[in-house]
Amino acid sequence: MRIRHIVFIVADDLGHNDVGFHNPDMITPNIDKLAFQGVILNNSYVQPVCTPSRNSFMTGVYPFKVGLQRGVLLAEEPRCASPNLQFFPEKLQKLGYSTHMAGKWHLGYCNKNCTPTSRGFDSFIGYYNGAEDYYTKQINGGIDFHDGDLKVKNEEYSPYIYAKRATDVIYKHNQSTPLFLYVPFQSVHAPIQVPEKFENMYPHIKTKGRRQYCGMVTAMDEAIGNITDALKTSGLMENTLIIFTADNGGMPIQHGNNYPLRGGKSTVFEGGTRAAAFVHGAGLEKSGYTYPGLMHAVDWHPTIVAAAGGEEPTTPMDGMNMWTAISTGKESNRTELVYNLDNALMAQQGHAAIRVGDFKLIDGYPGPFPDWYKPDEVDSTSDEFHGIGNENQYYEMLTKQRFRHGGALRGEGLYNLAEDPTEHNDLSSQYPDVVKQLKARLDFYRESYVEPGNLPNDPKSDPSNFGGFWSPGWC
Numbered sequence: 001m002r003i004r005h006i007v008f009i010v011a012d013d014l015g016h017n018d019v020g021f022h023n024p025d026m027i028t029p030n031i032d033k034l035a036f037q038g039v040i041l042n043n044s045y046v047q048p049v050c051t052p053s054r055n056s057f058m059t060g061v062y063p064f065k066v067g068l069q070r071g072v073l074l075a076e077e078p079r080c081a082s083p084n085l086q087f088f089p090e091k092l093q094k095l096g097y098s099t100h101m102a103g104k105w106h107l108g109y110c111n112k113n114c115t116p117t118s119r120g121f122d123s124f125i126g127y128y129n130g131a132e133d134y135y136t137k138q139i140n141g142g143i144d145f146h147d148g149d150l151k152v153k154n155e156e157y158s159p160y161i162y163a164k165r166a167t168d169v170i171y172k173h174n175q176s177t178p179l180f181l182y183v184p185f186q187s188v189h190a191p192i193q194v195p196e197k198f199e200n201m202y203p204h205i206k207t208k209g210r211r212q213y214c215g216m217v218t219a220m221d222e223a224i225g226n227i228t229d230a231l232k233t234s235g236l237m238e239n240t241l242i243i244f245t246a247d248n249g250g251m252p253i254q255h256g257n258n259y260p261l262r263g264g265k266s267t268v269f270e271g272g273t274r275a276a277a278f279v280h281g282a283g284l285e286k287s288g289y290t291y292p293g294l295m296h297a298v299d300w301h302p303t304i305v306a307a308a309g310g311e312e313p314t315t316p317m318d319g320m321n322m323w324t325a326i327s328t329g330k331e332s333n334r335t336e337l338v339y340n341l342d343n344a345l346m347a348q349q350g351h352a353a354i355r356v357g358d359f360k361l362i363d364g365y366p367g368p369f370p371d372w373y374k375p376d377e378v379d380s381t382s383d384e385f386h387g388i389g390n391e392n393q394y395y396e397m398l399t400k401q402r403f404r405h406g407g408a409l410r411g412e413g414l415y416n417l418a419e420d421p422t423e424h425n426d427l428s429s430q431y432p433d434v435v436k437q438l439k440a441r442l443d444f445y446r447e448s449y450v451e452p453g454n455l456p457n458d459p460k461s462d463p464s465n466f467g468g469f470w471s472p473g474w475c
Contacts, residue, residue, distance in 0.1 A: 001309050003178045004282050005240040006092075007166075007227065008304065010057075010184035011220060011276070012050065012104060013265060015250025015257040017375065018188070018217050019276045023257075025375070027201055027218045030225035034242060038280030039326055040290040045337055046248050046297045048272045048349035048367060049265060049395075050106050050130055051081065052340075053247040053297050054184070058087040058107065058119075060301030060319030064341035064445070067453030071348055071392035073108050075129045075140055076457035078475035080108030086315075088301040089120025092180045095310050098122055098173065102165040103184035106130050110461065110475035117148060121182070124148060125165045128470060130391055134158045134186060134193040142463025144470040151469040157195060158186045163223035167230035175236065178308065183227065184247075187220035190254040194219055207376050213255035238282065241307055243300070245277040252373040259374050262411070262423040266395050267367025268339040268350035269411060269423060279326055283307055286329040293332025294355070295322055338445055342452065346403060348395040354442050358418035359431075361438035366411040368398035372422065392454070414438070 020028040021035040047053040051072040052063035059082050063069040066082045073079060089099045101121045108114040109128035116124035125147045132139035135155045145152050154161060166183050173179050198215030205211040224244075231237040249272040250256020251265040263269025277295075280287070298319035302312065306323035313319070320333045339353035339360075351364030402408045413426030414435050428435050460474040 003176075003239055004308060005179040005181075005236050006304060006308060007181045007183065007231070007240055007242045008300075009224060009242065009244045010054075010103070010182075011244070011246050012185060012187060012189040013248060013251055013254070013256055014188055014217070014246040014276055015264070016246075016261050016271060016274055016276050017257040017259045018214070018250055021278070022276060023375075026214060028221040030221050030228060031244065034224075034228070034244065034280040035278040036288065038242070038278050038287050039284060039329075041245075041275075041277040041279065041295055041326065042290050042292050044245060044275050044277035044295045045273050045339070046246065046275045048248055048267055048340060050189075050247050052349075054107055055081045056297035056319075057300045058082075058089075059085040060088070060298045060313065060317035061085060062298060062318045062338055062341075062445075064338070065318070065448050065450055067450045069340055069342045069349070070344070070452035070454060071395055072130050073106060074390060074392060074457065075142070075144070075470055076459075076461040077455050078110045078458040078461070079453060079455050080111060080114035083114065087119045088305055089180060089182065091120075091305050091310055092308055093120055093122070095178070095308055097178045097180045097308065099180045099182070100124075100165075100169045101182040101184075102126055102162040102169075103182070104130075104186055105184075109470070109472050110458075112149075112472040115472055123169070126162065126184075127186070131189050131191070132186070133191060139470070142470045143468055146469075146471075151467060151471065157193075157219070159220050159223040162186075163226045166227045170227070170230040170234050170236060173234070173236070175234075179236070180308070185220050185223070187223075188213060188216040188256065190251070192216065192255060205376060207255070209255040210257075210376055241282045241284075242280040243304070244280075245297075245300075246275040248272060249274070252369050252377075257373060257375045259372060260422050262370070262372055263367060264369040264373065266349050266398070267369050268353035268362055269366055269369070270417070270421060272349075272367060272369070273339050283323075284327050286327075289329070291326055291329065293322075293325055294334040294337060295326070295332065296334065296337045299334065336441065338442075341442065341445055341449060343446075343449065346399050346408075348392065348399050352442050354438055354445075355417065356438055356441060358416050359434055359438060360415045360417050360423075361435060361442070362412050362415075363439060363442060364412060365399070365402075365408055368395070368402050370402075370407070370411045
């Protein structure tokens with residue numbers, strides 16, 4: 001096999017309706033060109049929030065099997081994601097790849113062994129936590145920005161930083177060795193911040209927040225264009241596979257949009273879990289079409305390793321090698337997937353949901369956003385929870401509000417996604433046997449269930465102990 005370079009791009013909190021290849025009102029020419037020339041993945045699923053999706057990408061294991069199914073890792077939390085599992089970039093290193101990361105980690109950092117350069121990356125620039133100011137890099141009273149082990153003050157708009165590092169890596173790369181470049185952008189997660197020139201590209205949008213959010217998407221698209229330009233100029237493009245995916249759906253109260261899909265981030269509805277995604281470039285035997293087969297975040301681990309020329313996994317994992325399927329257009333290996341599994345009644349990201357074939361069962365609370373939100377529409381809960389610093393507390397308050405106002409279980413039921421991808425028609429009374437079968441599958445997965453491992457905040461994490469930076473070395 002010829003050397004195959006791989007670029008894996010993750011967009012944070014990007015809505016299904018927030019890319020031009022799904023919505024012509026969005027200005028994303030670089031993303032769209034790659035998507036239309038490649039393979040658009042129409043049924044590519046992720047978890048309802050950040051950390052569980054990223055752990056799925058890296059390990060190939062469902063979050064509910066490693067205690068990561070509830071909320072996200074917090075800055076003050078003395079916990080690392082799946083310390084006993086191998087992340088796939090470690091396998092790429094063993095295959096001779098040069099591995100580099102620029103962007104958001106969000107998989108734990110309290111111990112140096114949890115950080116990117118200890119888990120498969122030769123270099124890293126970016127931040128450890130879930131969100132921060134795009135310019136100052138501040139979050140909860142500390143700066144979160146590192147270049148390898150170095151604490152760095154850099155107030156440039158973050159997509160520019162990550163694109164610049166990516167292009168530097170590309171231009172300096174020894175072309176006789178394969179390159180793996182992981183670019184998990186901060187964009188377009190809150191806070192809503194963007195240079196004014198990008199906001200001004202959407203004068204027709206009434207809501208300022210939505211106008212700015214769309215500008216953020218376009219700024220990220222420009223950064224991706226800079227990366228692809230570098231690949232072309234350096235001569236690497238012809239031998240490069242580009243993978244693009246969101247980590248979860250858009251957040252309705254932070255101007256992300258998934259319409260016409262139901263729900264949003266932090267729900268098990270399609271709007272929270274069906275990602276905008278595509279593959280492009282080297283190794284694709286068939287391209288320029290939309291692939292209908294099922295795929296899940298856990299599949300990226302074995303799929304990327306296979307695309308790199310690696311062997312099938314020797315340890316059990318939930319991920320399936322989808323490389324042959326998506327590179328040739330053959331039928332998907334996957335026939336079912338678990339959206340989330342959390343035994344709590346008021347589970348922040350949904351109690352339980354599973355898809356088997358075309359049928360999807362939502363069992364219990366689906367998450368805090370049960371409606372269909374149009375692009376210029378903001379959920380009324382927005383003001384009530386503005387400014388909460390603890391992301392898990394934020395999800396918990398949204399959940400409590402949904403229970404308090406009634407109708408918390410609205411959306412629970414059985415859906416045929418082939419006929420009803422927007423989840424309007426509950427078929428549970430018409431197909432009780434299918435409900436029974438899908439509940440039995442959920443019970444099967446519960447046999448490998450691990451309780452959420454969320455830990456209380458540790459004051460040793462205080463940035464004042466590390467020169468004002470969120471840094472490893474306290475657990």
